[in-house]
Amino acid sequence: MRRPLNFACENAVLAATLDEAAGSTGLLIVSGGNEIRSGAHRGMAMLAQRSAAAGHPVFRFDRRGIGDSDGDNGGYRSSGPDIAAALAAFREAAPQLTRVVAFGNCDAASALLLHQPLAVDGLILANPWTYEDDCGDEGEAEEPALPPASAIRSRYLTRLKDPKSLLRLVKGEIDLKKLARGLSAMRKKPAAPAFGSLAGELDATLAEMFCPVTILLATGDRTAQAFMEKLAPSLAHIEANAGSIRIERLASPSHSFAGKDGEWLAERILAALG
Template identity: 70%
Template sequence: MRHQLSFACEGAALAASLDEAAGSTGLLIVSGGNEIRSGAHRGMAMLAARVAAAGYPVFRFDRRGIGDSEGANGGFESSGPDIGAAIAAFRGAAPHVTRIVGFGNCDAASALLLHQPLALDGLIVANPWTYDGDAEEADEPALPPAAAIRARYLSRLKDPKSLLRLVKGEVDFRKLFRGLSALKAPALPAAPDSLAARIDRAVVQLGPPATILLATGDRTAQAFMENCPVSLTRLPVQRLASPSHSFAGDDAEWLVERILETLGR
């Protein structure tokens, strides 16, 4: 059964939803970007229903200034108190829960890593955001990550139609050389104060066990793979060959399976 409730965070009333279940391990879903707790196309609400049906309580919330919650929206960089208050509210609303795993996609994943220590027993972070600035406000680079360029050119080299266009001179060679030059350029380490570098440092100091989920065709995931080498070596990574940033459509089944695997440990 799903209940709507509210809890306090630094003087603001935050809206939340609890999908009840009998299990003692619960899932806290942190929304990414400026999405409300139901998620894009109700994706997080449907995920919560699936996980609760498997026996695990699920708590979702709108951070300050989003959806039905009061307060000012300070973005994911200032969401630490919101997450901490949500954890306490989850424990209060479901006192039988003894273990809580946090899940977030995009900048919600970054928030879960950056705002440690949190009273969580595990983390599932999907496609962490590494561009400086909020996910809905920051401009991505003019060129996609080198991993994206490599994948695109490899797919075109396997496509007879693309090769025919090259032979016929129908390819924009300026774009082609621009893309190839990006592959030749050596990857520069992230600046010490960049979001990517801060995420890598947070992972080194991370207390609870964590798993990274990546949709390898997604530009945000590709940027993470390129910019956060420490995180990739420190934490277990599970990859899905998909361009879907939010694990939409059939990819939702893969996401549910990975989450249930972690909750069942």
């Protein structure tokens, strides 16, 4: 059963939705960008319905200044009080909870890291935002026109393995200067995130996390590509050393895991809920 409710956050009243279930592990969904709690194309509402059907209560909310909630929209960097108040309201509305796992996509994923410590028992972070500007409306990223260097290198590697591209090279149909720049970029080793940058903040927080963290990346999405580029050394260490942080990748360009990618997302979230 789904029911609406309200809760207080500082001087504002926030709107929320609880998908009820009997389980003791709940899912808190934090919306990204200026997306309302139903999500892009109602994706978060459908995810909540599926998770509740599997026995997990789900709490979604509109942060201050978004959707049906009062107050001013200060963006993801000021959403710490909203998330903390939502967690308290969730536990009050579903008193059987012994564990709460929080999920966020785009800058909501970044917010869940930036505002630590939070009273959660696990995090699920999808396509975390690492650009210095805010994520756009409906959780969709407003990235620079050019893809990250890692994406450019991947494209060049794919082309070099393609016989048709090699034939074009032999025929002189490929710009050798552009090819040389691409090959030069492939040789550069990823650097650590810049000190004081958003990526640096996320990297430092991940290094100190003690609760389980699942990172979900759509490898064709530029936001995910930027995250993989900027945190490459740390992600390589995480994948080489089994610990409390897990990384899972999906070959998809969908920032919000739309369409059939939603099934992959739901399966990973249910696995993290246990």
